[in-house]
Amino acid sequence: MFAELHCFCTILKLCKLNIVDLLVLGALEKENILKFYIGSIARNISRKAKCSVLLLTNPSAKPHKFKKFVVSGVENPKTIHTLNTSLYLARKLNVNDVTVVNEVHNPGLAMAIAEDSTAPEAKEIKKHIAEDYTENMEELISKCDAGDIKLTEKIIKGKPGYAISKYANDKKADLLVINSPDTNLNLFDRIFTHDIEFILADLPCNVLIVHSRVNGD
């Protein structure tokens, strides 16, 4: 389809008009600080698209084989659809290494523990929280149809968005799969950084943002 493209709004309108399932875009791995706040076309589309978006950091006429997927297992109703989409794609691309990652981040915990916990109490609190995350992850995985694909669970500490991005980078993943944002992101989400903005600021690999039409949009 050819259309006169004035800005990312035109692409978004076309996607909505044609009920596009997946939009594929090339994107630079990193944005400078000015671009981060102003936004590039690929990033702005990723922030506002009402369809799934695949950001390719090194688009090539001779594509290389994908071997490793990292999927966000964040606690959200959309995640099960994102995980199933990742598994579908993994089967189509013969990918066997799929890691589902959840990020442990508890604001206020360090301060509360510092106030009045003994070392064993602090350890017990942290262990209990980690067990909660593991249980939720296991429940999520039990709901999806992995088939012959081996799913690995991983709990990591750190800020949501940044931690998974760093993990995908360290693991040299070929594709990072995440949920689409729940709301349209704006400048405010870049000042008080939204999870997805950490990923968009410095793409660790190719990124698939899965848009679940749970609200019918």
Added chain:
Amino acid sequence: MKLGHNELIILLTSIGGVLILARIFAELGKKVKMPIVMGEILLGIILGPTVFGSISPDTFSYIFPKVGAAKIAMDGITNLAVIMLLFVAGMEVQLQIILKQGRTAIYTSFTSMIIPFILGFTIVWFFPGFFHYPPERQLVYAMFFGIAMAVSALPVITRILMDLNLFKTKIGMIIIAAAIFDDLTGWLIFSFVLSLMGQEGEITNIWFTIGMIIGFGLFMLIVGRWIINHVLPWIQKNLSWPGGVLSISLGFCFLGAAFTEYIGLHAILGAFIVGIALGDSVHLQEREREIIHQFVTNVFAPLFFVSIGLKVNFIQNFDWQLVTLVVFLACICKVFGASLGAYLGGLTKRESLAVGFGLNARGAMEIILGTLALSAGLIDEKMFVALVVMALLTSMISGPLMKKFTD
């Protein structure tokens, strides 16, 4: 003025004694489920003019002198303590948590701040007879009382949520998000109120002050955070750990505090905003965050909270009518405001009340607020005692009442 040999001995003895006794009182208090801060304040009351000072005034004046170099040094230490307490409070402010929790958290955050603030402000404005303040200070006093009704105490609330096993639940996250918002807005408005107090208590240029607060906040959140995000990985890689992170972080904290004090805002604002910028950094490791908290909470916070009891006679300044009024208003304003937001955001009546009682805990934040207001000459000792009692009572009743509505 130089710190003499004897004065140095007195200073060191009082610091050492206070730290050890504060720990003993805090641990004893823990056994009866009392907040740590309550044990520390109780020790201050026992060591201060309320008990020890009235039994043996000469010994009290010798150990805790009211004039001289030792007194100045001790005041310096408690000032450092309050700056660091605000710094670590800032480190836990993460606004994206509110946005992430969606509509309920946003509604709860706004109403739990705005409704208590408006109610507190209105009561002072229209019923000045209940309070004691000079007529020319009506605006700042009303604003201060509004903030005193609106603040929450994130550490106490987090602890209660952990004890009730609600930390990771929907209600728990809504309460945390709203407490973060209340802390942020409360301290920003309070800095503004303190800045309005000119040298002689005259109101200075309001718009200039607002502009400076917003300008400094935005500068730190964009440029300051960018600098911290680039400096922190370098420190972690090249300097000794965790000493490097600890000293540079506190260095930034004091520089920020000095800067805001220099431009006419209060030092706490600089420390608080530097805390937000540092706490928001993706490079700050969980262990480093804990070490900074441990250092401030266990060394400087006890000195600060004990010093409160050393300054004020709690029996002489206990006005039961004022205490009852402040406790009653604080509970009504906060529980109503927070519950309303939670209910409008889609929670059930019981869940909304649980959120309201959760956010009602004021804890250490209220006491710091009261101390700063007392030091600035904004409130008298009777109001200060009423605020301390309210902070302790609300922290103690918050858990049991929350439990009642979540069971």
